[in-house]
Amino acid sequence: MSHLTDDIRTLRGVGEKKAQLFHKLGLFTLGDCLEHFPREYEDRSRFYPIAQAPVGENCCILATVAQPPSTRLIRKGLSITKLRAFDESGQIDLVYFNQPYLSSQLRQGEEYAFFGKIEGTLLKKQLTNPQFEPAGRGMITGRLLPVYRLTGGLSRTLMLQATSQAVQYTDELTESLDEDIRQQYDLCHIRYAYENIHYPIHQEALEKARKRVIFEEFFQFACGLQLMGQQNITARGIRLTWYPPEDFYQVLPFSPTGAQRRAVHEAFADMTGGKRMSRLVQGDVGSGKTMVAAACLWLAAKNGMQGALMAPTELLARQHYESLQPLMEQCGISCALLTGSTPKKQRETMLEKLSQGEISVLIGTHALIENNVVFCRPALTITDEQHRFGVQQRQLLWDKGADTHSLVMSATPIPRTLALMLYGDLQVSVLDELPPGRKQVETYAVPPSYRPRLDAFIQKQVQEGGQVYIVCPLIETEEGEDERQSAVAYAKALEQRIPQVSIGLMHGKLKSREKEQVMEDFVQGKIQVLVSTTVIEVGVNVPRASLMIVEDADRFGLSQLHQLRGRVGRGDRQSYCVLVSASKSAKTQERLRVMTKCHDGFRIAEADLKLRGPGDFFGDRQHGLPEFRIADLSQDVSLLQAAQKAAQQMLRQDPDLSSHPLLLEKVKQLFHRARQ
Incomplete structure (x- = not known):
């Protein structure tokens, strides 16, 4: 038996209870321990x-x-x-x-x-x-002593014992990188890398080991994305007939921006070219992604085919329906809404019409991927706020028909370096213009001493017919935390300070239906001030919302703050965003200054990457994409570019990696783990 496949319980001192602790970290064998890289090192040399x-x-x-x-x-x-x-x-x-x-x-x-x-x-x-x-x-x-990620009850000593034993068997590792790639990019052998990533003999050895491991992570990921991209590019898709998009623009109550026209043209070219479209429409909040989706649904319907748009929440799905249904009706296209709360009889009638082709556009939530939702002539699937869905959910929608085209939308502008990794398997359309006439949200960074003035400003906005968001980083007060950081405590205190204003509360501990009801009340104007955590970050359109206050703004990434700011400024009134922070850190002040001076989501994302690292641009981890165990996109951009170049070279010589079975297996394992 290979030592690296030995069960973790073969280690001295590891019985069933200790093994369960290792299992919490995903460590079941000595080989898993070898892949459990240190998060940092103590210099005890x-x-x-x-x-x-x-x-x-x-x-x-x-x-x-x-x-x-x-x-x-x-x-x-x-x-x-x-x-x-x-x-x-x-x-x-x-x-x-x-x-x-x-x-x-x-x-x-x-x-x-x-x-x-x-x-x-x-x-x-x-x-x-x-x-x-x-x-x-x-x-x-x-020596340089590794520091590992642990879990409660698992000692550092026991983890050191496990990894030190695993390192003894690096001779069982098989090299997956070709010799010419290692020479071209000056990469050490895999055995040297794993020995020195855990127990480096000196600093130079650690740097060599890190370079190799980081390169390999990027290389395997780049190979996987390019393989998927090749499949998308070469996959046969339903060939639709081209209809001039200008015919659709005539029913719009506004004139599309140049960026919107460009994105529509790119999508139409995909859908009429005979290859399966797999395209991302990425744009800032308010850039008009929904119009691009509507044009694509129109093209599918004009061809006698069907299209589906899936949104992450019922409220967002309903808003899409309310904005798209009148447009489709003007074009003579039938449109329906399907969600979890659709009454049974109405649902049955709708599904029957869908299966017979009487409904051309179906908008909804996860309800769209249920087995009893059967399309007659499906041609297009669209997912909105696509990072809120798992890969399997998107695939289930895509699988509703053979050779269907796919469009995904994201309102999270991300840096090009990050986009190359996250969307390497998609064609990308970028909406980098805002519709004319949209007023910029005035943004200010203030200390907590401004809070009495903010209370007065809240009342002024409400009196003038506006509505207010207040975002806190915590749901409830934790020991040692200021009450103002808690949404629950903040809402109670605000009710006492300005009792004449109707105040609502929303956070992640509420049930989905409760959250939807709170948002519905806010949309309808029953709630004038909504105190919330970041669960309001993505989604609904509230035209009367004119003020966004973010408490402890230093706790949020710039891209997240930009997303929050995008919740206001959607109507015709001047809107404001106030970032409250008690931090006197020069770095914090610099980050908040970026927000007050810049309104371009892509530039903000680049600044965030430089100032804060990649962090998590989505609030939740991007579903279906591998997490890097050691690579850092903010620090290792040159290695990322080198790995992508090497992957391109590799796939030109061996398009399906059939001559590199070990590499292909590693790529499959990488993406399999990400989908679990």
Whole structure:
């Protein structure tokens, strides 16, 4: 049996209970431990003479035990063990609490390596509960020591034991990168990489190992996306007949922007070209993605075919229906809405008409992917706010028909480097213009001392017919947290401060139906001020919303703040966004200044990537895409580009990776894990 496939329970000290803790981290075998990379490293490579060991800092010393340890009981349940150690430069006191067994482990006259925080004074130094090992062992001292992600009950010592044993079997690893790729990009062998990513012999070895592992992560991902992209490009799609989009534009109550016209033309070219369309429409909040979707649905219906649009919530689906149904009706196209709350009889009638082709456009929620939803002549599926759906959900909708075209929409502008990774398998249309006449949302960053003035401003907006969002980072107050950071506490306090205003509360702990009802009341104007967490970040259109206040704005990424700001400014009134932060950090001030000066979501996303790292541009992890275990898109852009170039070279020579079965298997495993 290969050692790397050995069950984690073969490790000494790992029984069923400990194994369950490893399982929580996804670690079932020694091989899994080898893939469990450190999140950081402690530099324990330098040993200090006792006299030079800096007080107040963690460091390693080599010292000889001067006399046998002595243990005494201070009180019930608390013992103290003391001893003294020395080297050529001086001596140091060692103190351990509740570890009387050390009397037999630390022997007089033996030299040990100790690691801990130096306390005391320059003349009288002390280590409290330091880690130790016999001099020369080099397991926890004298090296860069890995720090791993753990779970409650799983000790760092046990994780070190697991990874150190796994590293002993790196000779069982098989190289998946061709020799010419490794030479071209100066990459070390896989065995060297895994040994030094866990237990680097020095800093240079760690950098070599990281480069190799990061490159390989990007390379496998790029290969997978390009394989999917090739399938999309070459896959046969329903060939529709071209109808001039200008015919559709005539029924619109506005003139499309240049970006909208370009995106529609690109989508029409896909749908009439004989290949399956797989296109992303990416645009800022309010850039008009829905119009592009409507044009594509119109083209499908003009060809006597059917189209479906799936939205993540019932409220958003209903808003799509209310905006699209009048347009479709003017064009003589039947349109229907299907959600979880559609009455049974109405649903049965609707599904019968759908299966007979009497409904050309169906808009709805997850209800669209149920087995009893059968299309007669499906040609197009559209998913809105596509990151809110799992890959399997989107695939189920796509599978409603053979050779159907697919359009996905995202209101989350992301940097080009990130887009290359997230959407490498899609053609991309970017809406980089806002409709003319839309007023810019005035944005201000203020300290908490402005809150009384904000209360007055809230009342003024409500009196003038506006509505207000207030976003807090927490649902409820946690110990040690300011009440203002809690949506629940904030709403209660606001009701007392301005009782004449109707205030609603929404957060993630509410049931879906409760959240939808709160949002419905806000849309209808029954709620004038909505206090919420970021669950309102994506979705509904409230034209009267004219003020967005974000509490503790420093806790949010810039892209997330931009998404929140996009909830207001959708009507004809001047709108405002106020970012409240008590932080005096120069970096925080710089980030918030970006928000007050810039309204371009793509530029903000680039700034966010530089200032904050990739973070999570979607609030929730992008469903269906692998999480990088070690690569960092904000730091490793050059390696990303190199890996994509290498993947292109590889697939030109071996389009289906049939000559590289190990690489193909790794790519499949990578995307399989992401879909679980």
